[in-house]
Amino acid sequence: MTTASHREQKLALISRLKASYPELPEWTSGDMISSDRFWAYMKCPQDQGGQLSAAEPFLEKEEEQWELMTYILCEVLGWGGIWVSEERRRIADVEIGLSVYFGLPYYFRWLWAATKTLVEKEYISWGELTDRLVEVQDRYAGGLNGQLPKAQPKFEGDGSNVKRNRWVADSLGKGDPGMYSGQAGPAKYNVGDRVKVRDLPALLYTRTPEYVRGAEGVISRVSYESPAPEDEAWGREGDRPEWFYIVRFKQVDLWDSYHGPESDSLQTEITERWLQASA
Amino acid sequence: MSEHHHDHDHEKTVKPMVDEITEFEVLEIALRELCIEKGIFTAEQHRIYTEFAEQIGPTPGAKLVAKAWLDPEFKKLALTDPIEACLQVGVDWLNPTGSGTISDFHALQILEDSPTVHHVIVCCLCSCYPRPLLGNSPEWYRSPNYRRRIVRWPRPVLAEFGLEIPDNVEVRIEDSNQKHRFMVMPIRPEGTEGWSEDQLAEIVTRDCMIGVALPKPGVTTNVKTKTIPAIRPVGS
Numbered sequence: 247m248t249t250a251s252h253r254e255q256k257l258a259l260i261s262r263l264k265a266s267y268p269e270l271p272e273w274t275s276g277d278m279i280s281s282d283r284f285w286a287y288m289k290c291p292q293d294q295g296g297q298l299s300a301a302e303p304f305l306e307k308e309e310e311q312w313e314l315m316t317y318i319l320c321e322v323l324g325w326g327g328i329w330v331s332e333e334r335r336r337i338a339d340v341e342i343g344l345s346v347y348f349g350l351p352y353y354f355r356w357l358w359a360a361t362k363t364l365v366e367k368e369y370i371s372w373g374e375l376t377d378r379l380v381e382v383q384d385r386y387a388g389g390l391n392g393q394l395p396k397a398q399p400k401f402e403g404d405g406s407n408v409k410r411n412r413w414v415a416d417s418l419g420k421g422d423p424g425m426y427s428g429q430a431g432p433a434k435y436n437v438g439d440r441v442k443v444r445d446l447p448a449l450l451y452t453r454t455p456e457y458v459r460g461a462e463g464v465i466s467r468v469s470y471e472s473p474a475p476e477d478e479a480w481g482r483e484g485d486r487p488e489w490f491y492i493v494r495f496k497q498v499d500l501w502d503s504y505h506g507p508e509s510d511s512l513q514t515e516i517t518e519r520w521l522q523a524s525a
Numbered sequence: 526m527s528e529h530h531h532d533h534d535h536e537k538t539v540k541p542m543v544d545e546i547t548e549f550e551v552l553e554i555a556l557r558e559l560c561i562e563k564g565i566f567t568a569e570q571h572r573i574y575t576e577f578a579e580q581i582g583p584t585p586g587a588k589l590v591a592k593a594w595l596d597p598e599f600k601k602l603a604l605t606d607p608i609e610a611c612l613q614v615g616v617d618w619l620n621p622t623g624s625g626t627i628s629d630f631h632a633l634q635i636l637e638d639s640p641t642v643h644h645v646i647v648c649c650l651c652s653c654y655p656r657p658l659l660g661n662s663p664e665w666y667r668s669p670n671y672r673r674r675i676v677r678w679p680r681p682v683l684a685e686f687g688l689e690i691p692d693n694v695e696v697r698i699e700d701s702n703q704k705h706r707f708m709v710m711p712i713r714p715e716g717t718e719g720w721s722e723d724q725l726a727e728i729v730t731r732d733c734m735i736g737v738a739l740p741k742p743g744v745t746t747n748v749k750t751k752t753i754p755a756i757r758p759v760g761s
Contacts, residue, residue, distance in 0.1 A: 293650060297669070311761060312549045318574050397557040399558045490703055505678070506680050510679065
């Protein structure tokens, strides 16, 4: 157990962690919250495009062994039918919250998402997780002595009764999104159509970035049929796929103060539900 | 982080941090053990995926570009049926599971640069990247620094990579935000007449296939080389 002194140090550290507007108190009432501020707080942390930022150096990074293992863990969980990757993104890139999104390493968020999913979906209990954390900690309490820590599963379990999603079987040999081909009905838009991105009140999760909301562009490609990310994010099965489109925008239409040539453009991929026809 | 049963000043007697296991390692190991014990996945699946992850890199992407430069028919295939074209450079997008990787999907587009359009790829929402063809993304590609700025201030950001695109060339940013994965096919540079496929592939760096660099005879490395070191790197 930690000491009284260490406990106070930790409390002092956590009280410096701020994740709100400094001009607002830490306990607000509705009258203090304008619509813009509401949506600022609700903005998905992952939606970084166009946010203000000073120039920082572009760095490479040597990969930690635990980072590689985390990547593999998450992918193999998908292979095991525990989740699809969009569920990971919802948890790791949005639900984790702005503080941890910026504060803890990229691959920790993958690891946290795997942990949360396994507990939420009742594959492991909090008790099983915590007991195992203690066991692994104790195993290496004397230090690593220059070695990599190792996983030591006690046995290989029988996986035949593990609940798995349909994605694994349905995608075998076909790939995703090809497996959904023919399920969305006719595409509403064609290449060359002018479209406007709807400004929907998007709570919880979306992959339509805020920097294109309300903007007009042109269909550059009719992509594929797939369930929407807003459905896949919760591991839903059986939703009707919709058509996805690559939409091309002029940068001068996206950004009020774009400095580059008028011909500069940006393309991104948007689902049919997010688009409406434009004149 | 451990359950010490003493009351002295911890700072003076703690082992050097580099030798102490991190929370990250403890959690990953705990989950892997529990998953194998519960049959959620097998040690064999983990081994297969590890082998796959350890061998991906930008070589197939570079080969694909070099082949396209040399063979107009292959270039046409790469642009119209890129997944099929990948098979010819040893990449099957259904590997290693038979359903593809979990995070890279099965929908590739190769963006061909022209004298009037230069492409640059980003994933603003996370770090979507064509791993089977290019390996894992560089750290900077995942950073808010790149994701925030490349879509809104593309030319200044490209200039930080040493790349200045003339004003009469359209800079087209591809924000890779859904299931499509993208790779840039740059223009074959001057001074490469008579080169073999291997020679050409050598100058098609990862950065060229993201779009933050252009291929140049004699340049076989990526632009940014400063590397944050790991405490316990892969395979250490």
